[in-house]
Amino acid sequence: MTFKPRITNTEQRITKRSMATALKNLSEYNQNKFTDISQKTFGIVVAEWHDDITSVLCQGAVDTLLKHGAKKENIYINTVPGSFELTLGAQFLALQEEIDAVICIGVVIKGDTKHDDYINNAVANGLTNVALKFNKPVSFGLVTTNTLEQALERAGGKHGNKGVEAAAAAIGMLSF
Numbered sequence: 001m002t003f004k005p006r007i008t009n010t011e012q013r014i015t016k017r018s019m020a021t022a023l024k025n026l027s028e029y030n031q032n033k034f035t036d037i038s039q040k041t042f043g044i045v046v047a048e049w050h051d052d053i054t055s056v057l058c059q060g061a062v063d064t065l066l067k068h069g070a071k072k073e074n075i076y077i078n079t080v081p082g083s084f085e086l087t088l089g090a091q092f093l094a095l096q097e098e099i100d101a102v103i104c105i106g107v108v109i110k111g112d113t114k115h116d117d118y119i120n121n122a123v124a125n126g127l128t129n130v131a132l133k134f135n136k137p138v139s140f141g142l143v144t145t146n147t148l149e150q151a152l153e154r155a156g157g158k159h160g161n162k163g164v165e166a167a168a169a170a171i172g173m174l175s176f
C-alpha cells in the first residue's frame with residue numbers, strides 16, 4: 001500500500017509559524033491547518049515538582065485545547081511525582097484507546113548536580129518512545145532551565161507559556 005502525503009503549503013507554514021524565540025516571545029503557532037478536535041480526547045500528565053509553575057503550564061495547555069474546540073469532558077489531567085515519571089504517566093495514558101494525544105508538562109531546574117541532564121534526556125527519549133510505540137502524538141512540555149526565573153518567564157512570562165505550545169503541538173500532530 002502506498003501512502004500519498006497531502007501536500008501542504010510549506011512556505012506559508014514556515015513564515016506563519018513562530019513559537020517563542022529570542023525575537024518573538026509570545027506563544028504563537030500556526031492554527032490554519034488545525035483539524036477539528038471537538039471529538040478528540042486528550043490526556044495531560046503534569047509533574048508535581050515546581051507545581052506552582054507546572055500548574056500555570058497545565059492551565060495554558062487546557063485553555064489552548066478548549067480554545068480550539070476540545071470538550072472539557074474530553075480532557076483528562078493526571079499528576080506524577082516528578083518529571084522523571086512523565087514517561088510512564090504518558091505510557092499509562094497512551095495505552096488507553098480513547099486517548100488521542102498526550103501532553104506532558106514538567107519543569108526541571110538545573111541544580112548543583114547533573115540530575116537535570118539525566119532527567120531531561122530520559123524524558124525526551126522516553127516520550128519519543130511512547131509516541132512511536134503507540135503511534136500517538138505525545139508532546140514535550142518540559143521546561144528545562146538554569147534558573148527559577150527563566151522557568152517563570154516560560155510560564156506566562158516574556159517567553160510565553162510552554163504549556164500552550166505543547167497543546168498546540170499535540171493538535172498540530174493530530175492534524176498531520
Ligand code: RBF
Nearest residue numbers: 047049081082083084085106107108109115119
Ligand atoms: N523533578 C522535577 O520535575 N524537576 C526538578 O527540577 C527535579 N529536580 C530533582 C533533583 C534531584 C537531585 C532529584 C534526585 C530529583 C529531582 N526531581 C525533579 C524529581 C525526579 O523527577 C523524580 O521524581 C525523582 O527522582 C523520583 O524518581
